[in-house]
Amino acid sequence: MADRHPLFKPLILVGGLIFGFGLGFSQMARPEVVLNFLQFEDFGLLFVMFGAAIVSGIAFAVMPRIRDTAPLTGDRYERRLKPFDRNVLVGGAIFGVGWGLSGICPGAAYASLGTGNITILWALAGMFVGAYAQGYWRSQRQARDAAATGAD
C-alpha cells in the first residue's frame, strides 16, 4: 500500500534477516539435511519446525491481548485462518512429492542461495516454473468460469 509507515520495509528486512540466519544455522538450507530427516536418519528438523511454531504461537496468542492494531500497518492482530478445502490436500500432496524429491522448500531455498549454494538456482527456477504453471491454469479457468456464468 502507498502510505505505509517508513519503517515497514526496514522491519520486514530485519525479520527476514533473522529468519534466514535461523534457516542457515539449523541447516534447513541444506537439502541433504532435510532428506536425512525424511529418511529417518536425523530427526532434528522436528525441533526446527516446532521450535519456530511455538515461538510464533506465543506471539499470535499474546499480541491480540496487549494491543488492538500493529504499529506499522494499523492492521488488527487477528488469526487469518485459511479456509479448508480439497486444494489443501491436493496441493499439500504435490508439495510433499516435490519436497521429498528435492529436500528443499521455498524459504530454505532462498536461504540456501545465501549460504553460497548456487546449485539451488535449479530448484528456484523450478519453483517459479511451477508457480507460473498453476497460476496460468487457474487464471484461465477462472476467466472461463466467469464467461460461462455471464452468458447464462
Next chain:
Amino acid sequence: MVTDPLVLQLAAELFPNGISRYAIGGLLVGLGAVVIYVGTGIPAGASTFLESTLSYVSDQSRFQRYVGSRDWRVVFTLGIILGAAVFAVTVQSGVITTSLYRAGSTGRTYELAGITLWLTDVQPWRLFLGGILVGIGTRVGKGCTSGHGVCGVGSASKTSIVGVATFLLVAIGTAQLVAALGVSP
C-alpha cells in the same frame, strides 16, 4: 547428574548431529516471524513470493491479486538471503565458533574471498523437478513449511495442521521411495 546410558544411546541415534543447531535455528526462524508479526500484524510465509513476484512480468489474474504485497515480499526474500549470507560469513566460515553448532559433513564447501561457502551434492534434476512440484503444490495448497508449518501451526489453524500432516507424510514416502530406488545423493 545420572543419565541412563540407553537414553543417551537412543538420543545419539535419533539426533546424530545433536539438537542444539536445530533448536536454536528454529527459535531464530520463529523470532524472525514474530518480529514481522508484532510490527505489522502479518503472519509471513515464504511461498507467496513466487506468485507475487510473477505479477511484475505477467498479467494473469492469479498473480495480479498479489500486487499490493509484492514489494515487501521481495524485501522479505532478500532479507532471508542476506541473513543466510551473514550466517555463512560468521558461523559457516568459523569467524564465530560455538559448541552449539555442529557443521556436519553434508555437501561440500568452497572458499571465496576468505568466506566459506557451501554447495549441495543433490543432483540438479532432483532440485529442478522437485522445485516445479513445490511451486505448484505450495500455491495450490495455500502455503509451505513457513506459512502452514510455522505460522499456521503456531496459530493452531486446523487447515494448516492438515496441510502440514499431508505434505510431511507424502514427503517421507517420496524420499524413502527415491532412496530405495538407489538415487543418491
